Amino acid sequence: MPEPDKHQQIIEAAVRIFARNGYYNSRVSDIAKEAGIASGTIYLYFKTKDEILVTLFREKMAEFVATVRKAIAAEPDAVAKLRRLIALHFKLLEDHSEMAEVVQVELRQGQKFFRGASANEVSGYFDLISSVLEEGMAAGMFRSDLPVKTVRKVLFGAMDQMATSWVLGKRGYKLSETAEAVADIFLKGLAAKP
Amino acid sequence: MPEPDKHQQIIEAAVRIFARNGYYNSRVSDIAKEAGIASGTIYLYFKTKDEILVTLFREKMAEFVATVRKAIAAEPDAVAKLRRLIALHFKLLEDHSEMAEVVQVELRQGQKFFRGASANEVSGYFDLISSVLEEGMAAGMFRSDLPVKTVRKVLFGAMDQMATSWVLGKRGYKLSETAEAVADIFLKGLAAKP
Amino acid sequence: MPEPDKHQQIIEAAVRIFARNGYYNSRVSDIAKEAGIASGTIYLYFKTKDEILVTLFREKMAEFVATVRKAIAAEPDAVAKLRRLIALHFKLLEDHSEMAEVVQVELRQGQKFFRGASANEVSGYFDLISSVLEEGMAAGMFRSDLPVKTVRKVLFGAMDQMATSWVLGKRGYKLSETAEAVADIFLKGLAAKP
Amino acid sequence: MPEPDKHQQIIEAAVRIFARNGYYNSRVSDIAKEAGIASGTIYLYFKTKDEILVTLFREKMAEFVATVRKAIAAEPDAVAKLRRLIALHFKLLEDHSEMAEVVQVELRQGQKFFRGASANEVSGYFDLISSVLEEGMAAGMFRSDLPVKTVRKVLFGAMDQMATSWVLGKRGYKLSETAEAVADIFLKGLAAKP
DNA sequence: TATGAATGAGCCTTCATTCAT
DNA sequence: GATGAATGAAGGCTCATTCAT
Numbered sequence A, B, C, D: 001m002p003e004p005d006k007h008q009q010i011i012e013a014a015v016r017i018f019a020r021n022g023y024y025n026s027r028v029s030d031i032a033k034e035a036g037i038a039s040g041t042i043y044l045y046f047k048t049k050d051e052i053l054v055t056l057f058r059e060k061m062a063e064f065v066a067t068v069r070k071a072i073a074a075e076p077d078a079v080a081k082l083r084r085l086i087a088l089h090f091k092l093l094e095d096h097s098e099m100a101e102v103v104q105v106e107l108r109q110g111q112k113f114f115r116g117a118s119a120n121e122v123s124g125y126f127d128l129i130s131s132v133l134e135e136g137m138a139a140g141m142f143r144s145d146l147p148v149k150t151v152r153k154v155l156f157g158a159m160d161q162m163a164t165s166w167v168l169g170k171r172g173y174k175l176s177e178t179a180e181a182v183a184d185i186f187l188k189g190l191a192a193k194p
Numbered sequence E: 001t002a003t004g005a006a007t008g009a010g011c012c013t014t015c016a017t018t019c020a021t
Numbered sequence F: 001g002a003t004g005a006a007t008g009a010a011g012g013c014t015c016a017t018t019c020a021t
Helices: A004-021 A028-035 A039-045 A049-073 A078-095 A097-106 A110-114 A118-138 A148-168 A175-188 B004-021 B028-035 B039-045 B049-073 B078-095 B097-106 B110-114 B118-138 B148-168 B175-188 C004-021 C028-035 C039-045 C049-073 C078-095 C097-106 C110-114 C118-138 C148-168 C175-188 D004-021 D028-035 D039-045 D049-073 D078-095 D097-106 D110-114 D118-138 D148-168 D175-188
Strands: none
Touching: A004 A028, A004 A039, A004 A049, A004 A097, A028 A039, A049 A078, A049 A097, A049 A118, A078 A097, A078 A118, A078 A148, A078 A175, A097 A148, A118 A148, A148 A175, A148 B148, A148 B175, A175 B148, B004 B028, B004 B039, B004 B049, B004 B097, B028 B039, B049 B078, B049 B097, B049 B118, B078 B097, B078 B118, B078 B148, B078 B175, B097 B148, B118 B148, B148 B175, C004 C028, C004 C039, C004 C049, C004 C097, C028 C039, C049 C078, C049 C097, C049 C118, C078 C097, C078 C118, C078 C148, C078 C175, C097 C148, C118 C148, C148 C175, C148 D148, C148 D175, C175 D148, D004 D028, D004 D039, D004 D049, D004 D097, D028 D039, D049 D078, D049 D097, D049 D118, D078 D097, D078 D118, D078 D148, D078 D175, D097 D148, D118 D148, D148 D175
């Protein structure tokens, strides 16, 4: 009976290793060493090296989405939900900087990440964002003259780029402190008011 | 005397091959075959496989930035420039779909791309965007109460995500037709007007 | 736990392969096949192909010197020691003809052998020869009017050339039977006595 | 009509290059550059890279033997001839230190040098040495109780080792100044006289 | 379950040699 | 003859994966 502990150990070790060296420059044996087990043992829990990456992302993403979903549920309206979502997106990455490194930088491996299994995981988050947008439109708080999909991509892209930039810049400032500005642009736009 | 033609042949072949298989799943010999030359010939023009990727990006990016810069120079004001920039960003990727594949998907190899030499190339584009934003702020067309850097990241992130999504979705629609919606959100914001 | 057996297997296989084809014309995979293992296994025991050669020489040389040292210790005086050393030098090469092939012919790779690590191993043998010479000089059995270093080189060179010539001549006679003549020339000289 | 000049240029360039980097670490293109010609031109004068080495040795060796032969012809008897031969052997190497590097160190490539064509060239020198020895034996100046071949090998080996040692020791002293000691040991032997 | 030694397919790169100009 | 760009075979080394213990 596979120990869930060991599974988790491997995932956590992989996060650290991938964050440090990148996926292609990490050996399975590096992960094993970091996890304090033999490299063969990895294969009792994961079929391939790729599967580690995919599983890691799947699980972390699910956790992430669950946390965000729960948090925004407590907010009174779509605008508040949106602000909370943005703030939390940044806060969670900030608090898990190794994971942020993996997600923002290492996981952007073409074939492996964007296509393939992980697509499904990401779409869970996309759906969550979309639901907030739709709620806001229905409530008349958000404009309804734009395709939700486009709006969702614009918002996600904006947050994602903020995060990537923060990771690449060696995390030299607090990502979460930029949340309000991002929410503000997204809600009110850049144009000067007449 | 190394022919510039051959250099270009190799770059173009590499774009096609990387777009098809991804960088790590492309053999140098694949590129050579695609270019119709012997694999050893590659090494008369590039020191390593990595250098092909980096050079490819550098040159294509420089071209891209030059094209955009020239186009927006003709526009009368910052708002027009911004709309033109967004439209062109999408149009150029649309017209070079293999390059788009490489840039949006394959090139996101952590260590190799974001860090390293390519960082400089990207920042050329970032600077261009920033200059438009600053021009608009100076002219009173854009809000001045937000950090330019943040605004720039939001815009770039939005465009980038639109592009990535389009590439991953097998380019099943016209990316350039989404340009106006993106510009609109960015300028006017999502919030419903009172 | 890396098996010492396998280390030795590889060394012995390498001796046979190098003796047969020469270092530069031997593939690592040839050694692996000869040792009855997979070629990747070699790299669990040696970092590079070069390291096999160097290690091989180091170990065999240490063995050689130890054997000679032990044998001459039993001899009563410097002349007897010298004769024994010459006889054993030849006998040992004769009994390990593949190793002789490698040492006399293949190992004379400029950069790799003479310079570099192996220099230290050779000097162990040189020191042993020198100590016998010095003992003989101190005892008044050998002339003291000549630099020990020169005498040592002359002796070693003479033995070495005898060995090389024997190896190149396909070992068509018994090398050890020439030992006495060599010792005789070295001790008494070529000049006719008045 | 192949220019003899170009042939010689290539040989001289090869001596310098091989002396500097060793045979296996020298590229044909290095030799070409050193000779101030295009690498393809080499192949108008030599069939292969190997042939350069072999020819180089053949020609230099022939020159060497001719010089020594002529010099000793002028000497009155076998002892004088022998002393002259030893002195000249050292002197010539000393005066052509790049060639010495090649001959003593780089040329000792098993398969390529000792066997194969070069064997013939060396034997010319061996014959010359033998002829002096035989002359001395016939004249009663040298002992006749030893096989000429053995005596010849001992002498050549002694000289060769002196030279090798001098080359490896970065030529930090004058090789030619050791000639007398070598001759002395060879003629009178090491044993103390009663 | 756990181990880690062993496997061997895979690939980048080098460089002697060729040949069209 | 001279050039040097082009060729392409060859091989050292890595590392994900397996499997006997």
